[in-house]
Amino acid sequence: MNRAAVMGSGSFGTVFAKVLCDAGGEVRLWGRRPEIVKAINEGRENADYLPGVELPETMRATLDPAEALQGVDYVVLAVPSQTLRENLSAWKPLLPESAVLVSLMKGIELGTCRRMSEVIQEVADVPQERVAVISGPNFAREIAARQPAASVAACTDAETARRLQAACMTPYFRVYTNTDVIGCELGGAVKNVIALCVGIAAGLGFGDSTRAMLITRGLAEIARLGTALGADQHTFAGLAGLGDLVATCSSPLSRNRTFGENLGRGMTLEQVTAVTRQTAEGVKSSEAVLELARKHSVEMPITEVVAAVMHHGMPISEAGYLLMSRSPKPERYGVDE
Structure with a gap:
């Protein structure tokens, strides 16, 4: 079973955590707001971002980044792009040595003009083979309803892309690989x-x-x-x-x-x-x-x-x-x- 930490409890972070669970994984979802963490753990719902969507039992939410990141195979980053550097700098000492770092973010960093994968490589000090990207025409509300959707798992290392593809492929969420990050x-x-x-x-x-x-x-x-x-x-x-x-x-x-x-x-x-x-x-x-x-x-x-x-x-x-x-x-x- 794949273990993943999804760092960010907004709409797409939450729904991608659900996808990983539906694909057979175990997910810890980190959030900064206590009321959202409590609602997910006790009511199986993120009412602020995905009201009415039941979240799986294999998803647990936490306010503690160390708890979220301990021993995971994938670290999925789902914070606003302009906050990535600050957040990842704080999390760096907690990152498992072999984990693949996955970006859900779609932005370019102000000041440096770096893509998110470049920020991840720089801040986490990891090779590009350990950094992957999920991108595609994906709206959280539709995926949460299990409407058919597709996305791309991109990594310069084709085998890493294939492993990520397998970790998040479900009957309703089809994933293709690409090495063009x-x-x-x-x-x-x-x-x-x-x-x-x-x-x-x-x-x-x-x-x-x-x-x-x-x-x-x-x-x-x-x-x-x-x-x-x-x-x-x-x-x-x-x-x-x-x-x-x-x-x-x-x-x-x-x-x-x-x-x-x-x-x-x-x-x-x-x-x-x-x-x-x-x-x-x-x-x-x-x-x-x-x-x-x-x-x-x-x-x-x-x-x-x-x-x-x-x-x-x-x-x-x-x-x-x-x-x-x-x-x-x-x-x-x-x-x-």
Whole structure:
């Protein structure tokens, strides 16, 4: 039986812990809020994030990271991306020597422009063969209801990816392997930024043609950046690329799309932030993604206007004008043939 610690009791951390249990594993779920830990252990429910979802007996919650991490095979990191470094630094002395560290996070670190797997390697001082990523078009509420879904287990070591695949494969959650960690992480991080723009467009009342344009051109941005960083272009046509992008840009369950939609409807950034319960990763990551793109001389116009709206006070009307008035381009540019 696989033993796992899931560090983070938000919606996707909780539901991935449930997936691991349903795949035959034993899971300790670490949370920072006593009321959530108590509710999971005594009532088998995380009412704050997944109300009405019964959690398995093989999942135990704890406030103690040492208890969660003791003797586990997998350490699944499910905290907001901008808090990873601080949290993992505190947990480093507790990490089992042979455990695989698995990232559920979809963001780019502010200041360093590092992907989450890079932060994990640096802070935990582990080789890349012990770091894996789960990414795909996965909404916690749907997976909790055992609706059919698929994801990617990515690791530079194919055998580690296969072991992780086996640890979280269930009849309703299908997992594929990939050794392109760069591509899978970029797809997961940048799609949040594109979804903010799609949400803004929807809030302004624009329809499916606009949405399709932004999704498609957003995918082109992801592919350009990925190519510059050494990713496999085929990854962006898969679950961690196009699949995640379409889901995040289209679903009302998407935090980032909803955040953008509220902006498009006329709410201020401060108002939207105040009513947004869970982290919309694209808001903070947009600046880090743009900085990463500029370091590698990659043109990302959608990301640029999203970052300007989120962090530099650009009016939404001006952002739309800038995107539509850009100089003519061939459809495929800035990507090696």
